[in-house]
Amino acid sequence: MGLGPAERRRLGACAAGALVLALAPLAFGSPYRLDQFDYILSLVMVAIGLNVATGFAGQLSLGPSATFAVGGYTAVVLANDHPGVGLAAMAVAAMAAAGVFGLVVGLPALRVGGFYLANVTLFFALLVPIVATNLSVTGRANGISLVANPAFVQSPSGAALYETTLAVVGLLTLGCWALLHSRVGREFVAVRTSEELALALGIPTYRAKLAAFGLSSLPAGLGGAFYAFSQQFVSPGSVSVSLSIYLVAACVIGGLGSVTGPVVGGLLVIGLGQFLGSLAQYEGVIFGVALAAFAVALPQGIVGSGEALRAAVASYVRSAPLGPGRPAPPEARRPAPAWAPAPPAGGAGSLVVSGARRSFGGVVAVDGVDLEVARGQLHGLIGSNGSGKTTLLNLVCGFYRLEAGQVRLGEARIDHLPAWRVARAGVARTFQTPQLVAEASVLDNVVPAAERHLRCNAVASVLRLPPGPRTARAARARALEALELVGLAKAASERVAELPHGTRRVVEVARALALEPGFVLLDEPAAGLGQSEVERLKSVLASMVAAGLGVLLVEHNVPLVLELADRVTVLHQGRAIAQGGPESLRGNQLVAQVFLGRELAGSGDQP
Amino acid sequence: MSLAINAVVAGLAIGSVYGLVALGYTVVFNATRVFNLAQGDLVMLGVLLSWYLLDVRHWPQVAALACVLVGVTAVSLAEERLVVRPFLSRPRDNIGWFIATLAFSLVVETVVTDLYGENPPQPVPSPLPSRAIHLGSVSIVPKLLLAFLALVAVTAAVEAFYRRTWLGTAMRATAEDREVAALRGISPTRMSALAFGIGGLVAAVAGYVVAPIVFSDVTIGLNYSLKGFIALAIGGFGSIRGALIGAWVLGVGEQLFDLYVSPRYEVVAGLALLMAVLAVRPTGLFGPGRLRRV
Numbered sequence: 001m002g003l004g005p006a007e008r009r010r011l012g013a014c015a016a017g018a019l020v021l022a023l024a025p026l027a028f029g030s031p032y033r034l035d036q037f038d039y040i041l042s043l044v045m046v047a048i049g050l051n052v053a054t055g056f057a058g059q060l061s062l063g064p065s066a067t068f069a070v071g072g073y074t075a076v077v078l079a080n081d082h083p084g085v086g087l088a089a090m091a092v093a094a095m096a097a098a099g100v101f102g103l104v105v106g107l108p109a110l111r112v113g114g115f116y117l118a119n120v121t122l123f124f125a126l127l128v129p130i131v132a133t134n135l136s137v138t139g140r141a142n143g144i145s146l147v148a149n150p151a152f153v154q155s156p157s158g159a160a161l162y163e164t165t166l167a168v169v170g171l172l173t174l175g176c177w178a179l180l181h182s183r184v185g186r187e188f189v190a191v192r193t194s195e196e197l198a199l200a201l202g203i204p205t206y207r208a209k210l211a212a213f214g215l216s217s218l219p220a221g222l223g224g225a226f227y228a229f230s231q232q233f234v235s236p237g238s239v240s241v242s243l244s245i246y247l248v249a250a251c252v253i254g255g256l257g258s259v260t261g262p263v264v265g266g267l268l269v270i271g272l273g274q275f276l277g278s279l280a281q282y283e284g285v286i287f288g289v290a291l292a293a294f295a296v297a298l299p300q301g302i303v304g305s306g307e308a309l310r311a312a313v314a315s316y317v318r319s320a321p322l323g324p325g326r327p328a329p330p331e332a333r334r335p336a337p338a339w340a341p342a343p344p345a346g347g348a349g350s351l352v353v354s355g356a357r358r359s360f361g362g363v364v365a366v367d368g369v370d371l372e373v374a375r376g377q378l379h380g381l382i383g384s385n386g387s388g389k390t391t392l393l394n395l396v397c398g399f400y401r402l403e404a405g406q407v408r409l410g411e412a413r414i415d416h417l418p419a420w421r422v423a424r425a426g427v428a429r430t431f432q433t434p435q436l437v438a439e440a441s442v443l444d445n446v447v448p449a450a451e452r453h454l455r456c457n458a459v460a461s462v463l464r465l466p467p468g469p470r471t472a473r474a475a476r477a478r479a480l481e482a483l484e485l486v487g488l489a490k491a492a493s494e495r496v497a498e499l500p501h502g503t504r505r506v507v508e509v510a511r512a513l514a515l516e517p518g519f520v521l522l523d524e525p526a527a528g529l530g531q532s533e534v535e536r537l538k539s540v541l542a543s544m545v546a547a548g549l550g551v552l553l554v555e556h557n558v559p560l561v562l563e564l565a566d567r568v569t570v571l572h573q574g575r576a577i578a579q580g581g582p583e584s585l586r587g588n589q590l591v592a593q594v595f596l597g598r599e600l601a602g603s604g605d606q607p
Numbered sequence: 608m609s610l611a612i613n614a615v616v617a618g619l620a621i622g623s624v625y626g627l628v629a630l631g632y633t634v635v636f637n638a639t640r641v642f643n644l645a646q647g648d649l650v651m652l653g654v655l656l657s658w659y660l661l662d663v664r665h666w667p668q669v670a671a672l673a674c675v676l677v678g679v680t681a682v683s684l685a686e687e688r689l690v691v692r693p694f695l696s697r698p699r700d701n702i703g704w705f706i707a708t709l710a711f712s713l714v715v716e717t718v719v720t721d722l723y724g725e726n727p728p729q730p731v732p733s734p735l736p737s738r739a740i741h742l743g744s745v746s747i748v749p750k751l752l753l754a755f756l757a758l759v760a761v762t763a764a765v766e767a768f769y770r771r772t773w774l775g776t777a778m779r780a781t782a783e784d785r786e787v788a789a790l791r792g793i794s795p796t797r798m799s800a801l802a803f804g805i806g807g808l809v810a811a812v813a814g815y816v817v818a819p820i821v822f823s824d825v826t827i828g829l830n831y832s833l834k835g836f837i838a839l840a841i842g843g844f845g846s847i848r849g850a851l852i853g854a855w856v857l858g859v860g861e862q863l864f865d866l867y868v869s870p871r872y873e874v875v876a877g878l879a880l881l882m883a884v885l886a887v888r889p890t891g892l893f894g895p896g897r898l899r900r901v
Contacts, residue, residue, distance in 0.1 A: 284716065
């Protein structure tokens with residue numbers, strides 16, 4: 001795999017940083033200083049873990065100190081009882097305990113989204129030192145000291161211990177890079193971007209969040225073991241709740257979601273905390289103000305802001321890139337590549353909605369709607385704002401639950417399935433407000449959809465074992481194919497943030513196609529498109545239908561719908577007031593009245 | 608038995624303070640979608656201001672109360688301006704504001720702790736007589752009664768404000784749909800400032816009434832923040848009365864736990880309640896009944 005200039009630059013910076021850290025003992029060779037560095041590095045491990053849950057997957061955890069404490073106490077208790085076990089056994093035991101703890105906390109706390117996890121984890125951070133103070137097994141308020149245990153021998157120690165700790169930090173960082181650029185990491189990023197997006201990609205979000213949170217507790221436990229081993233002492237005071245807040249500060253200041261952010265931030269924040277001296281009593285104010293300032297002004301942190309700055313300069317220097325906003329390149333008009341959608345689980349049957357009903361707090365948004373989308377057919381859904389089009393779409397793809405009626409895919413009912421299963425059953429969708437990872441490239445936004453059907457387990461994907469690299473290549477090829485189909489192949493390496501809004505909808509269409517669905521639900525794909533882009537969209541829709549896809553098109557552009565659709569359903573106040581071929585609707589008085597606001601003939605006061 | 612009844616009475620009083628924190632959360636959350644993690648530290652600030660004015664400066668109660676109301680509300684408004692308003696225009700950022708309010712609470716706590724110094728908590732005089740009221744075998748200390756009445760009165764006032772005034776209606780509209788409210792000429796930033804103003808007032812009242820009970824303890828902020836959250840989680844998010852019930856359940860549960868299990872693990876009682884609710888009914892007792900979307 002060739003490295004681009006940006007990767008090479010980043011790799012160079014990492015190597016230089018690692019070298020400086022590795023040579024640090026020569027400069028500060030005193031045992032006391034080394035001890036402090038060991039301490040800092042063990043907390044950097046915890047920050048690296050925190051970044052997996054909070055930075056990669058967007059699940060705000062405020063209790064890394066609790067997981068750290070579980071790991072630290074496990075290691076110190078083990079070493080106190082069995083002084084000969086050594087660092088490796090302490091590390092394994094600490095990670096196991098921390099992993100179990102992470103699952104116990106995450107299982108209930110992740111059931112409700114948003115700030116529940118943050119509050120619950122913060123609560124654990126408050127609780128763990130209190131419990132440790134009261135338990136005899138954790139040595140109560142005094143904690144447990146290995147120094148007092150004559151049988152315990154610290155080996156490795158001194159510079160060897162420091163270099164070992166540093167190597168582990170390096171491995172963890174490398175592991176994070178591998179994770180972020182694997183299908184597991186892409187799932188985490190999809191969940192962070194929006195849960196709706198993740199569900200539409202067929203990702204079980206609860207499981208993904210739990211995986212991220214569970215994974216994040218492993219480095220925290222490891223940090224606890226290294227802490228216990230190097231400091232030979234764990235007490236309630238060393239795992240106080242403020243440690244959690246400083247670790248969050250380390251991640252935010254370094255750069256949440258970047259691979260090296262927690263390392264940079266951890267060295268800065270925890271390191272600075274060690275050398276504040278008489279300013280230590282203002283630690284909270286200093287880091288509080290810094291944390292607030294970064295959260296408000298530089299949410300990407302030091303690492304992320306540096307990269308964003310470089311990207312901004314680079315895109316300024318480059319002449320205006322192939323603008324998706326420009327007229328469509330002529331090659332977009334040539335016949336689209338052959339597109340053979342995989343047969344969905346439901347067989348070749350139709351997507352049938354019957355008697356669908358859903359209300360929100362007394363307002364009936366969808367009221368007894370029937371419609372059928374056959375394979376190889378485009379079904380238009382029109383109606384004024386608030387007529388229930390998007391609600392119906394959300395009901396079909398499992399985002400909302402039906403109150404009455406059913407949705408069937410062939411013979412199978414899908415209205416009871418969670419949204420991610422509906423997506424996997426072969427019903428893809430796009431969103432009215434595009435749900436894309438703005439800082440990633442167009443191609444990288446489509447890849448997670450393209451790899452949905454490629455079999456490859458998570459471990460192989462992260463560790464680049466077969467068939468990991470092969471499926472990753474296949475997914476990129478499929479994603480490119482989908483982009484070519486919608487005429488965006490040349491924009492594949494553009495950052496989504498730089499695309500005009502209309503083009504983002506087209507990226508969404510490509511992503512839906514990359515899922516290789518049997519049916520695609522499009523929510524106003526033509527909104528915000530220029531005339532040439534509408535033309536391109538038309539040809540894409542035509543080739544989708546020609547390839548045997550069933551398309552449900554929600555659209556305000558009525559002429560477009562009437563031109564392309566095989567059948568059209570008109571919604572008004574939640575009811576289907578008309579249904580039929582486009583010609584039959586052109587002359588329909590009721591439709592004209594409701595949809596175009598025309599008075600019925602003969603109602604009186606027409607000029 | 609009388610021990611148990613006294614524990615219930617004390618639980619209702621302590622729970623009332625959690626309820627005031629939860630009420631502050633709800634008012635702010637409804638208008639801004641921000642969960643203000645500094646709410647407990649605003650209560651702590653109210654406690655310490657009460658202590659300083661009443662115990663150190665010997666101010667009369669009414670003047671001290673007025674000053675606490677003004678002081679805490681001012682800090683709450685400063686929080687809104689400095690760390691919350693920048694996020695109102697970033698709809699997709701659902702982590703930043705939480706971290707920012709956490710940072711603000713850290714600053715408040717550190718500043719107050721540094722000013723207070725390494726002293727043990729000092730008693731704060733209550734506006735009510737200290738002699739207990741006896742009802743049969745139950746004795747009620749007036750300062751506990753005050754906390755309870757304060758919660759009921761403040762809740763009634765907030766509900767009346769929501770229902771009866773134009774601004775209250777505007778706030779409810781903002782809670783319903785911020786964009787539509789903005790189209791109707793309701794400024795989201797003014798609603799946000801107003802919500803933090805009310806949140807500050809509620810925290811000030813809580814601090815003033817709880818000061819005689821907990822003394823000048825600078826470490827209670829985070830504890831109250833989390834207990835207020837548990838009250839909300841038990842009651843169900845968005846329901847003011849649900850939060851009230853949740854707060855009392857938590858307060859009484861804690862006191863009974865102290866009495867029958869162990870006061871050293873009091874914090875475990877709250878956790879057990881929270882975990883039970885999350886496991887059985889994640890949206891709380893009075894919540895919408897079903898998760899919005901999983």
